[in-house]
Amino acid sequence: MSRILVAYYTRTGCTGRVATRLAEALDAQLLQIEETRSRLGPLGYMRCCYEAVRRRVPSIEPVGIDPGRFELLVIGTPIWCWHLSSPVRAFARREGRAARRVAFFCTMGGAGYTGAFDELRTLLGQEPVATLALTDAEIDNAAGTARIERFVQALRHEALPELHGKLA
Numbered sequence: 442m443s444r445i446l447v448a449y450y451t452r453t454g455c456t457g458r459v460a461t462r463l464a465e466a467l468d469a470q471l472l473q474i475e476e477t478r479s480r481l482g483p484l485g486y487m488r489c490c491y492e493a494v495r496r497r498v499p500s501i502e503p504v505g506i507d508p509g510r511f512e513l514l515v516i517g518t519p520i521w522c523w524h525l526s527s528p529v530r531a532f533a534r535r536e537g538r539a540a541r542r543v544a545f546f547c548t549m550g551g552a553g554y555t556g557a558f559d560e561l562r563t564l565l566g567q568e569p570v571a572t573l574a575l576t577d578a579e580i581d582n583a584a585g586t587a588r589i590e591r592f593v594q595a596l597r598h599e600a601l602p603e604l605h606g607k608l609a
């Protein structure tokens with residue numbers, strides 16, 4: 442059974458691509474946070490901004506997994522208007538307090554992640570063991586790949602200390 446859960450929301454696939462790479466590297470269970478309503482099109486885009494900035498909590502599908510079963514919960518979010526994405530806010534509020542330990546990552550065009558990570562700290566009531574903020578350009582370049590690998594090493598060290606070093 443996996444000891445790490447990677448939970449993420451993705452609207453256009455970037456956060457999802459990073460989440461998949463992390464889950465493969467960590468042998469983790471992957472959980473995609475899904476909504477009950479579509480966000481496609483210009484109106485969907487505007488709703489993203491509105492909900493992110495106004496700290497709204499949209500309806501998400503039941504996840505069916507208890508994060509408290511895992512040694513580490515890794516949460517991934519896109520950045521929306523310098524804020525946490527609202528579906529991840531909904532997940533963190535509903536499920537996050539059960540987590541034993543947490544780590545955060547995000548993808549973004551270029552800037553604005555610090556407030557999102559601060560909100561996650563507050564919602565989950567704990568400090569992350571590690572964080573990673575990647576730009577969209579970094580996701581597939583060498584610098585980004587090196588940063589993802591360092592993040593993976595830090596998470597292995599926290600959640601799987603007996604394996605740390607052997608898999609490096």
Ligand SMILES: Cc1cc2nc3c(=O)[nH]c(=O)nc-3n(C[C@H](O)[C@H](O)[C@H](O)COP(=O)(O)O)c2cc1C
Nearest residue numbers: 452453454455456519520522523548549550551552
């Ligand atoms: C509504 C909206 C607002 C965004 N605001 C920001 C922002 O403030 N800063 C930034 O760097 N990128 C911003 N972006 C870009 C996304 O964070 C970035 O493309 C991210 O990787 C998308 O992740 P996804 O493909 O998993 O949905 C925004 C994107 C959307 C849709």
